[in-house]
Amino acid sequence: MLLLRTLGLGVQYIADVRQARNSQSRPTGMNKPRTLIDKLWLSHEIVRRDDGAALLLVDRHYVHEGSFHAFSQMKERRRTVAEVALTFGVTDHYVPTRGRDKGIANPEIAAMVSQLEANAAESHIMLFGLRDPRQGIVHVVGPEQGLTLPGLLIVCGDSHTSTHGAFGAYAFGIGASEVAHVLMTQTLWQKKPKRMRIAVEGASAVGVGAKDIALAIIAKVGADGAQGHAIEFAGGAIRALSMEGRMTLCNMSIEAGGRCGMVAPDETTFAYLKGRPYAPKGQAFDHAVEAWSALASDPDAMFDREVTLDAVTIAPIVTWGTTPDDALPIDGYAPDPAREINPVRAKYLRDALDYMAIAPGKKLTEIAIDRVFIGSCTNSRIEDLRAAAAVLAGRVSKVPGLVSPGSSTVKRQAEEEGLDRIFREAGLEWADSGCSMCVGINGDVVQSGERCASTTNRNFRGRQGPGARTHLMSPAMVAAAAVSGHLADVRPLLSGRKV
Amino acid sequence: MEKFVQLTARVCPLMLANLNTDQILPARYLKWPRSKGLGAVLFHDLRVDSDGKERKDFPLNQPLWQDASILLAGRNFGGGSSREAAVYALYDHGFRCVIAPSFGDIFAQNAVKNGLLTAIVSEADVVDMAPTVSENPQLPVTVDLERKVVVCGNRTYAFDIDPVSRNQLLNGWDDVDLTDSYKDRIAQFSADYRVRRPWVIPAKS
Numbered sequence: 186m187l188l189l190r191t192l193g194l195g196v197q198y199i200a201d202v203r204q205a206r207n208s209q210s211r212p213t214g215m216n217k218p219r220t221l222i223d224k225l226w227l228s229h230e231i232v233r234r235d236d237g238a239a240l241l242l243v244d245r246h247y248v249h250e251g252s253f254h255a256f257s258q259m260k261e262r263r264r265t266v267a268e269v270a271l272t273f274g275v276t277d278h279y280v281p282t283r284g285r286d287k288g289i290a291n292p293e294i295a296a297m298v299s300q301l302e303a304n305a306a307e308s309h310i311m312l313f314g315l316r317d318p319r320q321g322i323v324h325v326v327g328p329e330q331g332l333t334l335p336g337l338l339i340v341c342g343d344s345h346t347s348t349h350g351a352f353g354a355y356a357f358g359i360g361a362s363e364v365a366h367v368l369m370t371q372t373l374w375q376k377k378p379k380r381m382r383i384a385v386e387g388a389s390a391v392g393v394g395a396k397d398i399a400l401a402i403i404a405k406v407g408a409d410g411a412q413g414h415a416i417e418f419a420g421g422a423i424r425a426l427s428m429e430g431r432m433t434l435c436n437m438s439i440e441a442g443g444r445c446g447m448v449a450p451d452e453t454t455f456a457y458l459k460g461r462p463y464a465p466k467g468q469a470f471d472h473a474v475e476a477w478s479a480l481a482s483d484p485d486a487m488f489d490r491e492v493t494l495d496a497v498t499i500a501p502i503v504t505w506g507t508t509p510d511d512a513l514p515i516d517g518y519a520p521d522p523a524r525e526i527n528p529v530r531a532k533y534l535r536d537a538l539d540y541m542a543i544a545p546g547k548k549l550t551e552i553a554i555d556r557v558f559i560g561s562c563t564n565s566r567i568e569d570l571r572a573a574a575a576v577l578a579g580r581v582s583k584v585p586g587l588v589s590p591g592s593s594t595v596k597r598q599a600e601e602e603g604l605d606r607i608f609r610e611a612g613l614e615w616a617d618s619g620c621s622m623c624v625g626i627n628g629d630v631v632q633s634g635e636r637c638a639s640t641t642n643r644n645f646r647g648r649q650g651p652g653a654r655t656h657l658m659s660p661a662m663v664a665a666a667a668v669s670g671h672l673a674d675v676r677p678l679l680s681g682r683k684v
Numbered sequence: 685m686e687k688f689v690q691l692t693a694r695v696c697p698l699m700l701a702n703l704n705t706d707q708i709l710p711a712r713y714l715k716w717p718r719s720k721g722l723g724a725v726l727f728h729d730l731r732v733d734s735d736g737k738e739r740k741d742f743p744l745n746q747p748l749w750q751d752a753s754i755l756l757a758g759r760n761f762g763g764g765s766s767r768e769a770a771v772y773a774l775y776d777h778g779f780r781c782v783i784a785p786s787f788g789d790i791f792a793q794n795a796v797k798n799g800l801l802t803a804i805v806s807e808a809d810v811v812d813m814a815p816t817v818s819e820n821p822q823l824p825v826t827v828d829l830e831r832k833v834v835v836c837g838n839r840t841y842a843f844d845i846d847p848v849s850r851n852q853l854l855n856g857w858d859d860v861d862l863t864d865s866y867k868d869r870i871a872q873f874s875a876d877y878r879v880r881r882p883w884v885i886p887a888k889s
């Protein structure tokens with residue numbers, strides 16, 4: 186009924202885009218140069234309406250505890266999951282990261298975890314549950330298990346789904362209604378994002394990592410600078426990044442407002458994926474690599490926006506305020522609202538400095554911290570833990586802190602490498618895997634008024650707990666802050682060390 | 685989904701930029717089922733101080749704005765986390781329209797799925813509108829989605845909205861019903877797609 190009414194309202198649907206689709210595999214004489222997002226979009230477009238909305242086919246759907254609204258919506262309609270084999274559940278947001286063996290004391294938090302378990306069981310969805318040896322943060326587990334692959338369209342009810350774009354996938358966060366839609370239909374209505382290329386050329390210095398590049402980009406374009414855009418990261422400094430680094434970068438694209446971030450797949454990508462549990466095997470893998478190699482943007486393809494940065498000019502960066510674009514090189518000073526001519530901006534600066542309890546113009550390295558957190562889908566992979574451990578080895582943290590590996594798999598690997606010992610000997614707590622203190626909803630919160638140097642992605646007011654003050658930075662910089670007791674430049678601490 | 689065509693209501697001005705979804709609905713309320721009604725905890729940590737007392741200077745605490753259905757805000761409203769419950773909180777409180785210079789992409793998508801209009805008005809127009817509604821809290825303001833205008837006092841401001849979202853709001857479309865009408869096409873497409881890309885199906889671990 187409803188449908189007849191809507192279709193009767195004069196909106197025509199251009200149903201047939203098959204021709205356009207075929208042109209991807211069988212190039213026509215036109216051979217229009219295409220970007221990575223163009224290619225990904227085209228290969229997933231089922232139909233396009235004349236108002237620009239297209240129905241896209243979804244290849245992977247990750248769900249977590251927060252997806253309960255969507256399961257309820259699905260049940261209200263008496264529907265079931267359309268593609269069980271492409272839907273995967275992960276417990277991450279609410280799981281305990283300390284004393285996991287004792288179970289979950291808070292009944293409301295326990296209910297969030299058991300609710301997902303029940304929904305997954307009922308829908309026959311594979312779940313990486315609390316006791317699964319592969320459990321971890323969804324954006325760590327997906328890639329690690331080889332579920333995230335180049336060329337795929339990946340969605341999850343979480344904004345940092347952009348992380349998976351590191352593989353050359355079209356990956357983005359969606360809300361509960363869209364999650365419900367994907368559960369029921371394995372498709373999604375979307376409007377094509379604009380194309381933005383962010384090139385980081387040159388080589389970055391020792392002590393400068395993907396997180397610094399990400400924060401430098403966000404500071405340059407602004408927290409909403411990439412709104413409505415699919416970002417493709419390119420350039421020598423990006424190519425040189427490991428998959429872990431690329432994931433950190435794509436993870437943070439949402440903090441620049443981007444719909445998604447992506448890096449064209451290359452040998453680094455293929456080497457990472459080979460042998461992963463769910464990745465294609467043998468000949469299938471070779472065929473896949475062939476297809477994936479064709480995804481890179483054509484050399485003369487056009488972007489709607491281009492931004493270029495020089496990696497050489499990027500120093501280790503920290504945030505001082507309450508949005509991720511409040512980011513400055515560590516040798517800088519907090520802003521002074523008195524010197525800001527724009528009154529709206531001046532008020533913002535005053536409010537942010539007030540919340541953060543930082544005096545105007547204060548030298549960043551003089552800001553004392555109360556605790557540190559190493560974790561989250563941004564920076565908790567093995568390479569991140571190694572980078573922090575390289576600074577902490579043989580040193581002691583002046584403040585308490587928590588280290589939560591991104592997955593139970595990462596945790597085991599770190600323990601095999603002896604990294605857990607380094608963290609413990611430095612006085613930090615070695616915890617289990619989950620979202621933990623990134624968002625604090627499992628109970629791991631930064632206390633009100635406390636200042637935390639954190640490897641996470643959001644320094645919003647109250648993000649790590651009501652009244653918490655967050656400074657974002659790389660794992661190496663968090664380690665430097667830990668051993669210094671204040672925000673600090675990691676570079677001098679690295680001299681003579683293997684990094 | 686509820687349609688949105690035109691609305692005349694009071695406007696609550698909340699002239700802050702970057703009001704992200706963590707501010708709209710703090711994470712600790714994400715556990716709440718929708719049936720509990722999330723309106724009570726909308727903007728909780730901005731509305732209430734650390735001792736649990738209402739902040740007098742927060743506009744939404746003013747009696748005259750408690751039943752406002754239109755929110756006027758600064759740029760980048762609803763950035764950050766994809767939590768749709770941020771939209772539920774606004775809706776459950778009674779808001780049907782947010783006017784701002786820009787919105788977080790995911791927030792804007794979530795809003796339209798729930799019948800909440802996100803009207804994009806230039807920064808200058810928002811600044812122009814703010815004193816009018818601040819000084820006349822009872823002023824009825826009209827938002828007309830068909831004409832894409834906001835009529836506020838003796839001025840009319842054009843607003844922008846993605847045409848797809850506009851269509852959906854005007855018609856009160858249900859996405860799932862719409863998608864179901866393409867059922868055969870989806871089945872054909874995905875079969876064809878997977879034959880050509882056998883590697884998209886997860887390998888057995």
Ligand code: SF4
Nearest residue numbers: 345561562620623624
């Ligand atoms: S680690 Fe933080 S940002 Fe990442 S998915 Fe979890 S809560 Fe979200």
